[in-house]
Amino acid sequence: MELSKFTVEQLDYRYTDEWNDFVEKSKNATFLHNAGYMHYHSDRFNDCSLILKEDDKIVALLPGNIDENSVFYSHQGLTYGGLLIKNETKLTEVLEYFEILNRYLYNKKNVSKIIYKPIPYIYSEIPSQEDEYALFRLGAKKIACGASSTIILNKKIKMSSSRKKSIKKSQRYSFQILTDFNYNDFWDILKDNLGNRYDTHPVHTLDEITMLKNRFPNQIKLFSIYLDDKCVAGALLYFVGKVVHVQYIASNDIGKQTSALDYLFNYLIQDDIFSNMEYFDFGTSVEQNGYKLNEGLIFQKEGFGARTVLYNQYEYYIHEVLR
Template sequence: MKNYVVKKYQSTSYSLWNEFVATAKNATFLFHRDFIEYHSDRFQDFSLLIFDEKENLKAILPANKVGDTIYSHQGLTYGGLILNQKSKLQDVLEITYNILRFLNENKVSTLNLKQLPSIYAQFPSEEMEYLSFILNAKLVRRDSLSVLDLKTDYSFSKDRKQAINRGIKNNLVIKEETDFKVFWNEILIPNLEQKHNAKPVHTLEEITFLKSKFPKNIRQFNVYKEDEIVAGTTIFVYDKVAKPQYISGNSDKNELGSLDFLYDFLVNEFKHKSYFDFGPSNEENGRKIKEGILFWKESFGSRTMVQNFYEIETKNYSLIENVLI
C-alpha cells in the first residue's frame, strides 16, 4: 500500500488548494477557498490535502469537524474527495486508505461523505461509490435530483406550455441584475418566512460577496410586470450544469405564469450546457418526496438522478488492504 501524506489545510496553502480545484476532474467553484470560507464562522474547518512521497498534491477533501465526526462539507451542496485528472482507481484506494488511517489516528470516528452528483464532474469519477461498498459504508441519505439533459430532444408538457403562454400574454419581462436586494427583500425572504418559517441559506450580504468573487458563476434574473418584480431566481452556473439555487414568485405566480415563463427562459439561456439541474424534491433525508413539486419539475422534461450521502467508520481503513489481488 503506497503511503501518502495527509495534512490539514492552512491558509498558507490557499493558492495551492485553488490551483488544484481549477484543474481537478470532479471540482466546481464551490470548492474554491473563497466559497468555503464565506461562512467560516459557522464551521470548524477540517479540510485535508493529500500529498504523494514527492510532495505532489494528489487530492483534497473539503471538510468540517463536529465532535469526533468529519463532514464533507456541511456548508456545501456537495463534497467528497476531489481528485486530479490522472487519478486512477488504485490511486484512490490508496489515498482513501491513508485518509481514513490519518483520521482514525487523530480520534475521528466517522467520515460523512456528501457525494458530488456525476453530472458535475469533468471526467468519470465514481471511485468513492465503489469504495463505499468496500468500506461497508452506511447509506444515510439519498436525494432524487430532477435533471434535464439538454443534449436530448426534451419537451415541455401541455400544462407548462400553457403557463409559459400566460407569461407572454401578461407581458412579463426578464432582466439580469447585478443587485440581489430587490429579489431578496421583496420576494425570497417574505416567501420563505410565510411558507416555511425559514430564511435563505445565504444572507443578502453573503450572496453579494460571493457574486463579487464568482461573477460568471452566480447570476440573478428577475421577472417584472410593468416594472414591478413578480418572480426571480439566483442561478449557479457550472462548467456543464446550470442550477437554480433560489427561485420564487409572488402570490400571483400561477395566474401570471411567472415561474414557468422564467424556467423556459433559463433552459434556453443555458442550452449550451449539458444539464439543467432542478434540484431535489425530498424531505426526511430523501425518504419522502414532495409530489407536487416533483410533478412540476418533471413536466419540463427532467428525469431522476441521485445524490448519495455515506457514513464511513474510519477504523474500516484496513478493509482496503486486500482489495487488490
Template sequence: MEEYTVVKYSSLYCKAWNDFLLNSKNATFLFHRDFMEYHADRFEDFSLMIFKKGKLIALFPANKSGDKIYSHQGLSYGGVLLKDETKLREVLNIFYTLLEFLDKKHFKVLEVKMLPSFYTLLPNQELNYLLFVLNAHLVKSETLSVINQKNPVPISKNRLEGCKRGLKTGLKVIEETDFKSFWNEILIPNLIKKHQVTPVHTLEEISYLKQKFPENIKQFNVYQNRKIVAGATMFLTENVAHCQYISGNADKNQLGSLDFLFQHLIKNVFVEKAYFDFGSSNENDGKNINTGLQFWKEGFGARTMVQEFYSINIGNYHALKSVML
C-alpha cells in the same frame, strides 16, 4: 504508505489549494477557498491536502464536529478532489491514507455528500466503489430533477400554457447583478410564510459571493410593469446550470411567471449547458417528495437522478488494503 502524507489545510496553502482546482476532474467553484470561507464562522474547517512524494495529488474539503468529520456541511456536495490522470489504484491509496490519518486523530465517523455524477466531465465514481468495500452506510438519498440538454424531453402542455400566460401578461426576464429586490420582496417572505425559515445565504453573503464568482452566480428576475413578480438564483459550473433559489409572488400561477422564466432559462440562456438541474424536491430528510413541486419540474422535461449521503466507520479503513489483487 510512507510516500503519502496528509496535511491539514491552512491559509498558507490557499494558492496551492485554488490552483489544484483548475486541473481537477471533479471540482467546482464551491470548493474555492473564497466560497468555502464565506461561512467560516459556522463550521470548524478540517480540510485536508494529500501529497505524494511532496506533490499535491488530492484535496478533501471538510469540517469537524466532535469525533465526526463531514465533507463539508456548508457545501452542496463533497468528496475527494482528484486530477484527470488519477487512476483507481491511486484513489484507493489516497483514501486509505486519508482515513488512516483521521483514525490516528481519533475521529470515529466520516460523513460524505456525494457529488452528483452529472457534474463531472470524466467518470468519477472511484469513491462510490470504495464506500462499498468499507461497508459504508447510506444515510440519505435525495432525488434531483435534471434535464439532459442534449436529449431533452418535450415540455408539457401545462407548462406551455403557463408560458403563454406570461407572454399575454407582458412579463419580462432581466438578468440582474443586485439580489436585493428578489431577496427582500420575494424569496425571504415566501420562505418565512411557507417553511418558517430564511435563505441559506443572507443578502450580504450572496452579494459577496456574486462579487467573487461573477460568472458562476447569476440572478434572473421576472417583472410585470417594472414590478418584480418572480426570480431564480442560478449556480453555474462547467456543464451544469443549477437552480439555487426559485420563488414567485402569490400571482405566479395566474401570471405564469415561473413557467415563463424557466422556459427562457432552459431553452435560451443555458441551452449550451449539458444539464439543467432544478435540485431536490425532497422533504423529511429525503424520505418524502413534494408532489406539486416534482410535477412542476417534470413538466419541463426534468427526470430523476440521485444524490447519496454516506456514513463511514473510519476504523474500517484496513479493508482497503486487500482490494487490489
C-alpha cells in the same frame, strides 16, 4: 503501499493558492470547492479540509469539517463535497487515498465517523465515481438520497400539457427578464417564501450571496421577472462546469397568479441561451434526507422535461474499516 511517501495537511491560509490551483485542474471539482467559496461561512463550521500529498505534490483534496461529536463531514457547508482528484488518477490509487485519509482522521483528529457526500456525476468533466466504489468497499451505508430534476439541454423531453398551458397563460403579460438587476428585490421575495411556507430562511444571507457574486461573477447569475417595474419572481443560477444549477427559486403572489416562473423557465430552457452547457439542474425536491418527496414541486420540474439525478450521502465508522 508505501505510506511514508504520503503526507496529509490541513487547509489554512498558507495553502489557499495551492488548493485553488488543484481545484482548477481537478477532473471533478467545481467552483464550490474553491477556498473563496467554501470559507464564506467559516464561522459556522470547524473546517478540516485536507490536502493529500505524495512526494510533496498534491494528489487529492478532501473538503470537510468536524462537528462537536467528532464526526467528519465532506462538507456540511456544501451541497456536495467529495474527494477531488486529477484526470490521471486511477481507482487503486483512490482506494489508497481513502485508507491514508481515514488513518489521519482517526489518529490525528479523533474522528469516529465519516459522512460523505459524493459529487453527482453531472458535475464531473470525465467519469469520476472512484470514490463511490471506495465507499462500497468500506461498507458505507447510504443515509440520504436527494432526488434532483435535470434536463439534458441537447436532448430535451417534451413538456407536459399542464406546463404548456401555464406558459401560454404567462405570455399574456408584459414581463421583463432582467439579469443581475437587483438582488435585494429577489431576496425579499425569497425570504418571504421560505419563511411563510417552511418557517426557514435562505442558506445564504443577502450579504453573503452578494460577496460570492463579487468573487465569482461568471458563476453566479440572477434572472428576475419584473411586471410593471416590480419584481414578481426569479431564479438564482450557479454555472458549475457544464451544469446550470438552480440554487434558489421564488415567486410572490402576483408571480404565482401570472405563472411568472413558467415564463422564466421556458425562456431559460427553450431559448437555447445556455447552448454551451449540457445540463439544466433544478435541484432536489425532497425533505427528511429523501424519505419525503415534495410531489407538487417535482411535478412542476418534471413538467419541463426534467428527470432524476441523485445527490447521495453515505456514512461509515472509521474503526470498522482500518486494517
